[in-house]
Amino acid sequence: MSDExxxxxxxxxxxxxxxxRAGIHRGRDAGGSGTxxxxxxxxxxxxxxxxDVRATLRDPFEGVxxxxxxxxxxxxxxxxxxxSASMSFCGTxxxxxxxxxxxxxxxxxxxxxxxxxxxxxxxxxxxxDLYLPATRHRSAxxxxxxxxxxxxxxxxxxxxxxxxxxxIAGRPKLVFVASDFRWPDALIGRVFAxxxxxxxxxxxxxxxxxxxxxxxxxxxxLDDLEGAGRRVVFLRPSLRRSWIxxxxxRVEALERAAAPFARRPFRLADRFDAPALTRHLMTx
Amino acid sequence: xxxxxxxxxxxxPWMLWLLxxxxxxxxxxxxxxxxxxxxxxxPADPLSTAIGRTIRFAGxxxxxxxxxxxxxxxxxxxxITRIGIGAQxxxxxxxxxxxxxxxxxxxxxxxxxxxxxxxxRILGDFVGARPHDxxxxxxxxxxxxLVMPMTDRHGAVRAAIAAIDRPGLDxxxxxxxxxxxxxxxxxxxxxxxxxxxxSDGAAVIDPRIQxxxxxxxSRIRPNLYWLFLRTKGSPGIGDRPAGEDTPQAAxxxxxxxxxxxxxxxxxxxxxxxxxxxxxxxxxxEALERDPIPFVEERPWRDLTGLAYALAALGLAVLAxxxxxxxxxxxxxxxxxxxxxxxAASRPIREEAA
Numbered sequence: 001m002s003d004e005x006x007x008x009x010x011x012x013x014x015x016x017x018x019x020x021r022a023g024i025h026r027g028r029d030a031g032g033s034g035t036x037x038x039x040x041x042x043x044x045x046x047x048x049x050x051x052d053v054r055a056t057l058r059d060p061f062e063g064v065x066x067x068x069x070x071x072x073x074x075x076x077x078x079x080x081x082x083x084s085a086s087m088s089f090c091g092t093x094x095x096x097x098x099x100x101x102x103x104x105x106x107x108x109x110x111x112x113x114x115x116x117x118x119x120x121x122x123x124x125x126x127x128x129d130l131y132l133p134a135t136r137h138r139s140a141x142x143x144x145x146x147x148x149x150x151x152x153x154x155x156x157x158x159x160x161x162x163x164x165x166x167x168i169a170g171r172p173k174l175v176f177v178a179s180d181f182r183w184p185d186a187l188i189g190r191v192f193a194x195x196x197x198x199x200x201x202x203x204x205x206x207x208x209x210x211x212x213x214x215x216x217x218x219x220x221x222l223d224d225l226e227g228a229g230r231r232v233v234f235l236r237p238s239l240r241r242s243w244i245x246x247x248x249x250r251v252e253a254l255e256r257a258a259a260p261f262a263r264r265p266f267r268l269a270d271r272f273d274a275p276a277l278t279r280h281l282m283t284x
Numbered sequence: 285x286x287x288x289x290x291x292x293x294x295x296x297p298w299m300l301w302l303l304x305x306x307x308x309x310x311x312x313x314x315x316x317x318x319x320x321x322x323x324x325x326x327p328a329d330p331l332s333t334a335i336g337r338t339i340r341f342a343g344x345x346x347x348x349x350x351x352x353x354x355x356x357x358x359x360x361x362x363x364i365t366r367i368g369i370g371a372q373x374x375x376x377x378x379x380x381x382x383x384x385x386x387x388x389x390x391x392x393x394x395x396x397x398x399x400x401x402x403x404x405r406i407l408g409d410f411v412g413a414r415p416h417d418x419x420x421x422x423x424x425x426x427x428x429x430l431v432m433p434m435t436d437r438h439g440a441v442r443a444a445i446a447a448i449d450r451p452g453l454d455x456x457x458x459x460x461x462x463x464x465x466x467x468x469x470x471x472x473x474x475x476x477x478x479x480x481x482x483s484d485g486a487a488v489i490d491p492r493i494q495x496x497x498x499x500x501x502s503r504i505r506p507n508l509y510w511l512f513l514r515t516k517g518s519p520g521i522g523d524r525p526a527g528e529d530t531p532q533a534a535x536x537x538x539x540x541x542x543x544x545x546x547x548x549x550x551x552x553x554x555x556x557x558x559x560x561x562x563x564x565x566x567x568x569e570a571l572e573r574d575p576i577p578f579v580e581e582r583p584w585r586d587l588t589g590l591a592y593a594l595a596a597l598g599l600a601v602l603a604x605x606x607x608x609x610x611x612x613x614x615x616x617x618x619x620x621x622x623x624x625x626x627a628a629s630r631p632i633r634e635e636a637a
Binding site: 087088089180182209215217218219220221222223224225226228230231232233234235239243247 | 319320336
């Protein structure tokens with residue numbers, strides 16, 4: 001609990017949450033004892049404890065004014081975890097390990113401030129073994145988050161992502177989508193469109209071994225984890241350059257696809273760095 | 285293809301049941317595999333595709349070659365009939381005692397050569413001048429001698445001819461010699477046949493044998509050449525005897541008449557010296573130019589070495605591919621330790637998006 005893998009993430013929802021459930025985020029509604037919001041006539045909020053004496057005296061029409069304070073509301077944090085076979089890739093770091101660290105940190109960070117934490121794992125369909133409805137119960141949230149790292153990734157596609165996105169209905173939530181986004185372009189677009197009501201943060205699982213750390217020369221037999229077959233590649237500087245350029249273009253395409261519906265993708269590689277994610281969440 | 289499979293064999297054919305194993309490289313690979321999220325991430329590259337196919341084929345070749353080599357493959361020997369230019373030549377050589385003499389009728393002394401030695405020298409050149417001629421050698425004196433059956437082994441024929449200047453003996457019994465020389469022609473059809481009789485005299489042919497000879501000649505229909513080595517002063521072919529014109533008195537003349545009566549192409553060369561013999565042989569050579577079917581022997585051949593060489597080629601390619609393997613940073617997940625020390629020991633990088 002004390003190591004860096006469970007370091008707290010600080011997040012602010014992009015839109016102020018509605019709702020009466022108490023939390024720490026500045027809500028859209030008035031109520032409670034938070035930050036001063038505005039003054040309203042007494043008749044609108046007949047709360048004698050909150051009469052603003054100064055504003056009442058200042059009013060030339062001698063109306064009585066009452067202070068209103070922002071409600072502190074909770075949001076739900078959801079994470080959609082791609083469990084297709086490509087997520088079992090293990091280059092510089094294990095992908096599922098990174099996702100596990102992220103889930104653990106999110107579970108701790110959300111439940112610590114009274115937000116609900118929900119998790120949906122999916123490959124080509126929803127995965128029943130990795131499903132957690134949003135809960136504020138920390139141990140329940142952590143128990144599922146702990147299971148993510150050891151989850152088996154065998155799915156041939158990430159088609160279940162669309163169902164998962166539709167599961168998260170209702171009030172806007174903070175939704176993390178953890179995947180390597182090696183999906184068909186159409187699926188990427190549809191998933192982001194389905195998540196448009198929410199505050200979506202794509203978490204792009206990357207690995208230097210896939211691009212920058214490619215060997216400059218030699219034969220490599222690639223074995224597609226999602227079953228697209230084996231393929232011998234003769235790496236040489238020119239091919240390596242075009243490979244890296246392709247990867248870069250892929251990330252740019254993902255950013256373009258996400259831009260209308262979501263925040264900028266966060267690149268998760270090598271190790272999970274909670275402060276970096278916090279910075280990303282605060283600046284986007 | 286069926287012809288090829290009929291000519292191939294193996295000493296341990298049951299080994300060939302293992303041949304389907306050679307298809308294993310299509311499914312498995314000896315290369316270190318790098319599990320990647322999407323093999324489509326690598327750009328399409330024709331060179332890589334070609335190399336991949338080469339490696340697979342090399343694996344197939346190595347296994348197939350080894351299995352084939354273990355089964356001990358061989359190619360069976362065969363006799364192939366081809367068509368060349370030449371003739372079947374049956375040489376009938378007189379080995380009577382008079383052949384030991386010179387053309388002058390004396391025992392050879394000093395630089396002189398006997399009739400047998402001259403004909404040996406000149407006929408030796410005749411054999412082997414054309415590669416597809418078939419030769420048979422028959423000698424005769426009192427009885428015929430089968431020296432060499434019809435063959436295309438010119439070395440053996442030359443050796444047989446080289447032996448004809450061994451001192452001859454006894455008399456000239458030309459009838460039975462002719463019978464054996466005719467019998468030397470096989471039953472092949474379509475070949476040009478020549479019977480070359482080399483003698484320095486003639487003898488009376490028994491009338492019964494004459495009939496047999498006529499029958500054989502009409503069946504075989506050879507071209508007849510008589511190389512008559514005439515000793516100086518002895519009667520020629522055309523000379524009528526002074527007394528009665530009987531076969532006993534002039535056997536050469538009557539043999540000539542017998543040959544002419546056979547109804548086949550016939551030429552006689554009366555040679556009174558080595559140069560005349562050479563000219564006659566050249567003439568025979570020039571006349572006998574027809575297509576002839578000849579048999580080429582292809583020997584049994586062990587193909588194990590070839591199979592091993594192919595396997596070695598495949599293995600060499602595989603070894604090269606193995607040596608050219610690059611260190612891809614990824615490994616299959618099962619081989620990877622999952623403890624945290626590994627990730628923690630890595631340098632911290634900034635993960636700004």
